[in-house]
Amino acid sequence: MSRPHFDTSTYTAQLDEKVERLNALLAPFAAPAPQVFESPREHYRLRAEFRLWREGEQRHYAMFEAGDKHTPIFFDDFPIASRKINALMPLLKSAWQASSVLSFKLFQVEFLTTLSGDALVTLCYHRPLDGAWQAEAEKLAADLQVSIIGRSKGKRLVIGRDYVEEQLQVAGRTYRYRQPEGAFTQPNGEVCQQMLGWAYDALGERQDDLLELYCGNGNFTLPLATRVRKVLATEISKTSVNAALANLADNSVDNVTLVRLSAEELTEALNEVRPFRRLADVDLKSYDFGCVFVDPPRAGMDPDTCELTRRFERILYISCNPETLAANIAQLSDTHQVTRCALFDQFPYTHHMEAGVLLERR
Template sequence: MTYKTIDPSEYPLQFAEKAKHLQQLLSPYYKGELELHESPRTHYRMRAEFRVWHEQNDLYYIMFNPETREKIRMDEFVPGSGLINTLMKAVRDYVIDKPILRNKLFQVDFLTTTTNEAVISCLYHKQLDAEWEESAKQMHETLSPITDKLGLIGRARKQKHVIGTDEVVECLNIGNRHWKTVQTENAFTQPNAEINKQMITWAINSVGTPKHDLLELYCGNGNFTLPLSTQFEHVLATEISKRSVASAQVATEMNGINNVEFVRMSSEEFSEALKGDVEKRRLQNIDLTSYDFGTVLVDPPRAGLDALTLNVVSQYQRILYISCNPDTLIQNINDLSDKFTVTKAALFDQFPYTHHIEAGVLLERKTG
């Protein structure tokens, strides 16, 4: 929950610096053109979280300056979607004179979509009782006309009260199709919807339409899985989060996809099973020998790929690697450089006005 005041006029220079930095990091392995994908300069974040500050009769949101830790009052949030900004004000104005909802409220999180759906999570330093729930239901009823679908969640220690829903359905227009994904409160989702569309489009264009199967590790809620499924014969996708796998399976049905199987396993567990080192109960109904994997897609956490997973992905012809940490990306590319060449590379500015870099690379096996 840190925030540094943004100046949209500075964005071109900041983006150029990111591009230069990534190009330099990749230069030992890639001499081609780096595809550049700029973010919208304002209202690009579809989710945000704020601390709540109580000051006598006043109540307002704050974030902290990442350098000084000074608190910054947030009456609006320029990076946030228009819906986040509307709901920020609506929630604050509603709870400020209602002690049951206001007392011990210390954080509010917002998850929104381009389809005008939202989930609001209110976090408390107190246990939530029936009186709180009744007041929250009234709040939900009052705020619901703002959105097409609204969920309101109360969280306290070992408590989660859901009013309405705890998930939203995002719909992104990619190519000539509208792709639906299920996004759940407190689960990972791509925060920048426009950049997410560009990432998926780049991935589709990069892989083409090969006559083989796709293996995907760290698939999350199926964000890449479902649009890419049309490019491959079959897809096997793994993810450790039970809730994300459930969301992915629901979205698969929503989109009418029938060539994807999901496995709830970590990449490390799956790598062990793929090598035949261990038997895994969650794979008992899947015949791995029936797949003809030629491409593997990885979108790992900031730590990058572990040694075991690196060894497994190196068995395939192509590796499509989406990275949120260029340092570990470069380490992994270096580890693979004896066998693979980087043939495509892109910068996706998922987090404008920060030092964070989202990158995509396609590695193809060397010949000869």
């Protein structure tokens, strides 16, 4: 199978189709026209994952079409990936071709990079990793000036750090983020900055408090915290919670209380269905919430969490799935109306898109 061709000349037409689709989904709610944030045409993706396919004595970077795990598409470069990934790909390939220790039963390579130039490479193996591998990996990490993680069944060896460090600009301030290997991060850094700026502006300067659900590593938490009196943020992933706490400390943001709870559990806590030990030191009644910010997974908010957001005057919603966004808005449309809307083209050359809406009480 031939490799896919990312034709930059088709970008505008594809983006126009996404705008039409979002407009159609939000038309029943009389939403305003979306503000559209374009992506760079090339080198926008900060993450990439390749299987390695062996032909003769050589291993090649490979991907597969959905549903076909037998016909590889080979890559020597990857135009949609960051320049850092493209620079590392041939260097890493030369390294494993020159070292049987590095190449033996190596089956997958993952890259994680940042706009600020940091990089982490994960090498996945169908064999145990030993001292010989670690010695080779340490030399490779020094040569490439990256962190390396080796993964095999039941084992994870870290050479350097198990996260990358990102810097993002929002409203004239630089925020520093630790982005752990294996945890979710926004793949398109340039568009992520645009999303943060839009959310920062939509929230506005306020004298009350913010509730944030699904906060992840604090991607939105850091800039939004500067717009309100204090924030109560929740996240269920332990890895993301640890990263968020580090990011809050690294950026000297001290008005955020972060609790490891799911959105469903927090709904139960706020509705006083049952107590949670993780909230034992949190006085929920001390908060004066004027807005709730949500960035849920593709499934959107469950019905109970959606009902929870109804009690707030303003709902700021970032969505990676406009279909579930529309379903959630339908549930809320009798009490809230869409007053601002945005489309963020996180995923050029695919049908996926990110959207943002501000809902305000009627």
